[in-house]
Amino acid sequence: MAAATSVVVLDRGNNTTCTINLHGATVVSWRVNNQEQLFVSKQAVFDGKKAIRGGIPFVFPQFGQWTFGPQHGFARIMRWNLEKPPERLPSGDVEAIFSIMDNDFTRSMWNYNFRLTYRLILREKELHFNIGVYNPSKDLTFRFNMLLHTYFKVPDVRRCQITGLHACTYVDKVQDGAVYQEARDAVTVCEYTDRIYQNTPQEHIITNVVSGRKMRIQKYNFPDTVIWNPWSEKAKEMIDFGDDEYPNMVCVESGHVSSPVVLLPGTAFEASQILQVM
Numbered sequence: 412m413a414a415a416t417s418v419v420v421l422d423r424g425n426n427t428t429c430t431i432n433l434h435g436a437t438v439v440s441w442r443v444n445n446q447e448q449l450f451v452s453k454q455a456v457f458d459g460k461k462a463i464r465g466g467i468p469f470v471f472p473q474f475g476q477w478t479f480g481p482q483h484g485f486a487r488i489m490r491w492n493l494e495k496p497p498e499r500l501p502s503g504d505v506e507a508i509f510s511i512m513d514n515d516f517t518r519s520m521w522n523y524n525f526r527l528t529y530r531l532i533l534r535e536k537e538l539h540f541n542i543g544v545y546n547p548s549k550d551l552t553f554r555f556n557m558l559l560h561t562y563f564k565v566p567d568v569r570r571c572q573i574t575g576l577h578a579c580t581y582v583d584k585v586q587d588g589a590v591y592q593e594a595r596d597a598v599t600v601c602e603y604t605d606r607i608y609q610n611t612p613q614e615h616i617i618t619n620v621v622s623g624r625k626m627r628i629q630k631y632n633f634p635d636t637v638i639w640n641p642w643s644e645k646a647k648e649m650i651d652f653g654d655d656e657y658p659n660m661v662c663v664e665s666g667h668v669s670s671p672v673v674l675l676p677g678t679a680f681e682a683s684q685i686l687q688v689m
């Protein structure tokens with residue numbers, strides 16, 4: 412029997428494509444006019460077990476270390492279903508829908524019934540992400556974190572500026588979780604950085620991404636923004652990340668991680684993100 416296909420391609424024409432690996436429903440490539448927008452490490456492991464190092468891993472139901480299961484939860488290491496194969500919409504945009512639900516593996520760590528759908532729409536210069544989580548239980552409430560762990564490809568992270576963080580409170584994971592307030596109008600990453608900015612505005616702009624362009628991030632129902640770059644020392648500790656790759660990426664991650672989403676029986680949570688090349 413032929414091996415089951417593990418990647419799904421949305422092709423909008425004009426060398427504009429989005430590739431999703433069913434392992435984690437990880438977006439592993441987003442090309443706009445043939446220009447790749449996402450960073451994937453040359454050392455990334457595609458063994459269907461480990462989380463893919465780069466692109467857009469889907470973090471759920473836990474952000475960070477987890478007593479009951481792997482760091483950043485199980486969604487990024489599960490094989491997702493292709494709920495709806497790529498389809499061209501009347502606008503010319505292309506959409507596909509992915510899903511997971513509870514099974515023996517998820518219930519061994521997190522004993523709840525759930526259904527998660529992930530709809531991606533590829534537009535000319537935009538990628539839209541619509542997420543829905545449903546709690547089908549009659550009596551059990553559950554809590555979760557969710558985050559889109561986006562690795563943007565950049566020529567030199569030290570030359571990128573990230574807007575929309577000014578005056579926001581952040582938890583600095585590099586400083587044992589100390590809490591600070593951001594004083595800068597635009598944030599530049601020039602060292603090992605791992606911060607959870609809280610109650611951030613709906614929009615961030617990153618300057619100097621590929622081809623010197625700007626990237627707009629718009630998010631809904633994602634109150635937090637995580638900024639991460641491992642820099643040289645941490646890079647060396649990761650087996651699936653090249654020692655010299657850190658200048659070429661920045662993670663700007665939309666999430667609901669500072670406080671959990673509390674989902675009552677029979678209700679649904681929705682969140683979305685739009686990435687736009689400007």
Ligand code: BG6
Nearest residue numbers: 462482483584605606637639664
């Ligand atoms: C970030 C976290 O979102 O992901 C970091 O804030 C973490 O603390 C990073 O190191 C990468 O995590 P992982 O599990 O993919 O190596």
